[in-house]
Amino acid sequence: MSKAAVRYSDVSLTDGQSARWAGAMTTPMMLAVAARLAAARPAAIEVASPAMLQQCVARGEDPWQRIELLRDRCSGVALRAAVAMLTEHGRRGADVLSTDLATLWLRELAQRGVSEVVMIDPLLSDERIAPLLKAAKVLGLTTIAALPFTQASARGDADLRDQAAALAKAGADRVMLRDEAGLLTADRLATLLPALRTGLRDTPLDLHLRCQTALGPLVALEAVRIGIDGLDTAFAPLANGASVPALGTLLKSQRLLGLGMPASEQELHAIREADRLLAELADRHGFEPAHAWVFDLAPYVHQLPGDVAAQFMRRLAAAGLSHRLHEFANECARVRSEVGAPPMLAPFARPIAEQALLHLQGMARYAELRPGVRRALQQVHGAAASGAVDARLAQRVGALPDTPTHAVAALKTEFPEASDAALLAAQACGVSPSALPDRAPIEALHYEATTPAGALLAGLTARAARYAQLGVQGPGVSIQLQGTEG
Amino acid sequence: MLEHLKKLVAAETARTGKRRTIRLTDDTLRDGQQCLWATRMRTEHMLPIAERMDRAGFYAIQAVALVQFDASVLFLNQDPFERIRLLRERITRTPLRGAIRSNLMRGFFPVADDITELFVERQIANGIREIGVFDALLCADNLAPSIGVAHRLGADVTYLLGYNIAPGYDDALYASKAREGVERFGAKTVTLADAAGILTIDRVRTIVPAMKQAIGDVRLEFNTHCLTGLGPWLAIEAAVHGADTILTAVDPMANGNSLPAAQMIARNLREIGFDVTADDGLLDEVGEYFGALAEREGQPVGVPAEYEPSHYITQYAGGAMSNLQSQLKLAGIADKLPAVLEEIGRVRVELGSPIMVTPYPAIVSAQAVMNVLNKERYQVVPDEVKKYVCGYFGALPLPVDPNIKDRIIANGSKDVALTPPVIAPVLPGLRQRYKNVGDDELLLRYMYGDEKVDGLGPTAPGDSFSLDHPLVDLVAGLAQRRRKAQVQVSGAGFSLSAN
Numbered sequence: 001m002s003k004a005a006v007r008y009s010d011v012s013l014t015d016g017q018s019a020r021w022a023g024a025m026t027t028p029m030m031l032a033v034a035a036r037l038a039a040a041r042p043a044a045i046e047v048a049s050p051a052m053l054q055q056c057v058a059r060g061e062d063p064w065q066r067i068e069l070l071r072d073r074c075s076g077v078a079l080r081a082a083v084a085m086l087t088e089h090g091r092r093g094a095d096v097l098s099t100d101l102a103t104l105w106l107r108e109l110a111q112r113g114v115s116e117v118v119m120i121d122p123l124l125s126d127e128r129i130a131p132l133l134k135a136a137k138v139l140g141l142t143t144i145a146a147l148p149f150t151q152a153s154a155r156g157d158a159d160l161r162d163q164a165a166a167l168a169k170a171g172a173d174r175v176m177l178r179d180e181a182g183l184l185t186a187d188r189l190a191t192l193l194p195a196l197r198t199g200l201r202d203t204p205l206d207l208h209l210r211c212q213t214a215l216g217p218l219v220a221l222e223a224v225r226i227g228i229d230g231l232d233t234a235f236a237p238l239a240n241g242a243s244v245p246a247l248g249t250l251l252k253s254q255r256l257l258g259l260g261m262p263a264s265e266q267e268l269h270a271i272r273e274a275d276r277l278l279a280e281l282a283d284r285h286g287f288e289p290a291h292a293w294v295f296d297l298a299p300y301v302h303q304l305p306g307d308v309a310a311q312f313m314r315r316l317a318a319a320g321l322s323h324r325l326h327e328f329a330n331e332c333a334r335v336r337s338e339v340g341a342p343p344m345l346a347p348f349a350r351p352i353a354e355q356a357l358l359h360l361q362g363m364a365r366y367a368e369l370r371p372g373v374r375r376a377l378q379q380v381h382g383a384a385a386s387g388a389v390d391a392r393l394a395q396r397v398g399a400l401p402d403t404p405t406h407a408v409a410a411l412k413t414e415f416p417e418a419s420d421a422a423l424l425a426a427q428a429c430g431v432s433p434s435a436l437p438d439r440a441p442i443e444a445l446h447y448e449a450t451t452p453a454g455a456l457l458a459g460l461t462a463r464a465a466r467y468a469q470l471g472v473q474g475p476g477v478s479i480q481l482q483g484t485e486g
Numbered sequence: 487m488l489e490h491l492k493k494l495v496a497a498e499t500a501r502t503g504k505r506r507t508i509r510l511t512d513d514t515l516r517d518g519q520q521c522l523w524a525t526r527m528r529t530e531h532m533l534p535i536a537e538r539m540d541r542a543g544f545y546a547i548q549a550v551a552l553v554q555f556d557a558s559v560l561f562l563n564q565d566p567f568e569r570i571r572l573l574r575e576r577i578t579r580t581p582l583r584g585a586i587r588s589n590l591m592r593g594f595f596p597v598a599d600d601i602t603e604l605f606v607e608r609q610i611a612n613g614i615r616e617i618g619v620f621d622a623l624l625c626a627d628n629l630a631p632s633i634g635v636a637h638r639l640g641a642d643v644t645y646l647l648g649y650n651i652a653p654g655y656d657d658a659l660y661a662s663k664a665r666e667g668v669e670r671f672g673a674k675t676v677t678l679a680d681a682a683g684i685l686t687i688d689r690v691r692t693i694v695p696a697m698k699q700a701i702g703d704v705r706l707e708f709n710t711h712c713l714t715g716l717g718p719w720l721a722i723e724a725a726v727h728g729a730d731t732i733l734t735a736v737d738p739m740a741n742g743n744s745l746p747a748a749q750m751i752a753r754n755l756r757e758i759g760f761d762v763t764a765d766d767g768l769l770d771e772v773g774e775y776f777g778a779l780a781e782r783e784g785q786p787v788g789v790p791a792e793y794e795p796s797h798y799i800t801q802y803a804g805g806a807m808s809n810l811q812s813q814l815k816l817a818g819i820a821d822k823l824p825a826v827l828e829e830i831g832r833v834r835v836e837l838g839s840p841i842m843v844t845p846y847p848a849i850v851s852a853q854a855v856m857n858v859l860n861k862e863r864y865q866v867v868p869d870e871v872k873k874y875v876c877g878y879f880g881a882l883p884l885p886v887d888p889n890i891k892d893r894i895i896a897n898g899s900k901d902v903a904l905t906p907p908v909i910a911p912v913l914p915g916l917r918q919r920y921k922n923v924g925d926d927e928l929l930l931r932y933m934y935g936d937e938k939v940d941g942l943g944p945t946a947p948g949d950s951f952s953l954d955h956p957l958v959d960l961v962a963g964l965a966q967r968r969r970k971a972q973v974q975v976s977g978a979g980f981s982l983s984a985n
Contacts, residue, residue, distance in 0.1 A: 214715045217793040240792055253795050292792040295718040297754045300488040326757045
């Protein structure tokens with residue numbers, strides 16, 4: 001296995017910052033670091049995902065403009081986007097994106113210079129995936145079909161092998177095993193990877209692996225040793241924990257273990273520089289500093305994916321419930337089983353965790369239903385293959401009349417003024433096209449590095465009227481302010 | 487993973503007819519602060535929380551070892567025996583554990599049995615109820631005198647076996663050494679001590695059952711460190727595979743270079759079907775105290791480590807490495823470091839792969855440097871190396887390569903006798919020199935010299951140590967003054983004035 005054969009794709013700007021910094025990275029911040037990320041020469045940089053669309057819309061940033069500007073700054077590196085066929089927002093008619101709408105999404109991405117797409121359908125519906133793979137081919141995109149890793153299934157490796165084979169047969173250029181809860185172990189990998197290879201034949205196999213159990217870097221190295229074609233990584237400040245393994249550490253470890261072609265000092269230097277820039281950014285803005293999570297058995301039970309795991313660990317801590325982690329994990333597993341055991345991915349994982357937390361906090365079980373749980377019970381995204389819905393809960397929520405998914409033509413009639421890009425983002429995020437942020441003037445996207453001392457000074461100046469006289473002294477800083485009023 | 491572990495535990499419960507109870511031994515006050523704070527935790531820091539630690543359900547609490555004696559006297563100007571006494575006043579239910587490092591006291595060379603025996607005696611007299619005994623060569627004879635004293639004085643013995651990655655250090659070796667500790671010495675606990683955190687999960691699954699089988703009903707204790715981030719996993723699987731006690735530190739003094747966290751281990755072991763004797767609420771209170779203390783003292787807490795395989799490969803402790811670098815630099819041969827490191831690996835195996843803890847890194851590297859600098863390997867032999875192969879440090883766990891041994895004996899100094907001389911007792915001389923001095927002080931004067939011992943200060947009485955920020959204490963102190971026309975305080979990095 002040579003190193004050249006392993007493609008390292010960077011997900012710092014999407015999954016990394018969603019999981020580690022709760023999605024707090026703005027477009028100006030990304031533009032400020034993008035060139036340094038690209039200089040480390042990952043095989044691809046992921047610039048867009050469903051979560052990224054939501055983060056942009058919530059913050060008043062135009063996601064499409066971000067992609068265009070990142071394209072300019074990442075020259076020489078392929079751009080990747082993740083596209084999900086199921087949405088989380090719950091607007092009727094948009095729970096599942098129609099093929100033509102999803103195709104529109106791909107076209108908008110392709111027009112802006114994205115060349116690889118990861119297609120995620122947690123329910124692995126061939127009817128949804130196959131036509132979209134064809135559409136992506138026509139647009140010249142490299143297609144990577146996501147294969148969600150689930151640990152509990154009757155046939156285990158054989159099921160996953162068959163699912164991988166089906167994705168390859170449907171026309172995927174690559175298949176990506178996605179272990180978003182970080183549950184894989186070296187033992188499991190030893191049987192699973194060869195099985196997947198059998199199913200895939202010549203189709204390359206990638207691995208996307210989170211680090212909630214702290215075993216991620218170990219499992220990633222094992223994957224490289226056994227033979228994997230691509231790995232998702234992030235730069236150190238945005239790696240580990242609920243994110244993916246860190247690229248720099250992985251390459252150093254491989255060099256030490258004699259796995260593949262050793263990374264050059266130059267490569268490692270470029271990675272260190274990107275790591276440093278992101279660490280400075282984190283420090284400046286008070287984002288969580290990089291560190292791994294402690295190994296724990298709870299993730300094997302709650303199975304919460306990346307940013308959902310991060311969010312709920314924070315919520316448990318804030319509510320003083322960290323010591324009841326295993327209780328929470330068991331309740332997640334129980335709720336999941338009662339709603340038909342869907343894969344623990346969007347759109348299912350977050351509402352299941354919300355429902356479990358309500359139960360943990362003392363609400364009578366299912367006294368109230370989270371909207372996402374209700375939708376899962378109603379199977380608005382299609383039936384989950386793996387389990388049966390609890391009959392009493394199903395009866396309680398009742399069935400929904402079939403709602404056709406919104407087709408592009410109908411949407412265009414309804415919103416004649418909206419651009420394709422706006423229509424699509426609106427459907428993906430569950431908002432009106434008119435609610436989408438406008439493009440920002442380019443000068444507004446310039447990143448201003450504000451030091452803590454600068455921020456302090458600005459804050460004090462703004463409040464100067466409240467002080468007669470104020471002196472602040474510290475190592476390397478001395479501020480004297482004279483207020484205008486006594 | 488979790489399901490598999492649950493099944494293993496359930497199968498054991500079905501086989502034996504009862505849930506096994508796992509105990510935790512606390513190592514916050516000894517190893518936790520050693521790993522994270524360079525052993526700078528003061529006695530008064532420990533006292534306000536000691537009583538709650540006593541009630542938290544630990545099997546034992548490790549109070550001191552050699553490093554804590556050193557740091558206490560040399561850096562904190564505190565009497566370590568006083569620490570034992572003050573802890574013992576507050577920790578009355580849980581046995582306090584002390585330790586000895588073979589027959590080396592705090593030096594590089596074996597010392598007379600009488601002083602080691604007095605050291606054990608005084609630890610016990612001041613309140614220690616268990617003595618952890620450790621010899622880096624796994625040489626039982628070196629430990630026999632100390633164990634004799636412990637038993638005479640009614641203390642239990644914890645028999646530590648250091649984990650080592652080297653040819654010959656297989657499960658059978660550890661099983662036989664564990665059996666020796668039990669059969670020859672009646673050890674109450676045998677501890678597998680993985681100081682460098684280099685155990686792997688595969689090895690845990692074989693070495694723990696092998697040792698447990700060898701010692702039967704005697705308590706098997708498991709220790710590892712979290713440098714690779716895998717420590718908690720290793721500890722959980724060790725319990726599943728037969729360990730009865732896990733050495734832990736209270737979070738946030740856990741993880742990073744330190745041990746697995748008590749709170750996390752307790753919860754996870756319960757989740758897979760064990761009973762764990764630990765009061766979670768109290769553990770969290772203890773953790774909160776140490777978190778606040780760390781902040782107050784400007785000391786770090788444990789930050790979980792990212793997995794990196796480099797830890798398994800170096801096995802050359804950080805401190806020893808920086809010593810070696812500076813020695814080579816002083817000798818003007820800093821460029822030889824890579825060759826010396828490679829030679830260290832070779833020499834270590836030829837000398838029977840001693841565990842790389844004091845004094846063995848120094849002995850192995852001294853020979854490695856000579857081998858690199860001279861035309862022929864072992865042409866020049868440092869005295870310590872000849873002494874080592876002749877058994878001055880004790881019987882070797884594995885035989886030294888016979889050809890190498892011949893060369894060492896032939897080329898080593900003729901002044902080093904082939905048979906180690908009997909070491910003369912030192913206590914008569916010490917008692918002659920220090921008349922009217924108690925045994926605790928006598929020991930400290932022997933170990934650290936008069937100047938250091940004269941400089942020791944008493945720990946403030948009671949549990950008056952405050953966790954508040956020094957500025958809060960300062961302002962509170964100022965507020966207590968009856969008259970203050972004008973107060974000005976300035977120091978490095980701050981100034982305060984009040985009218």
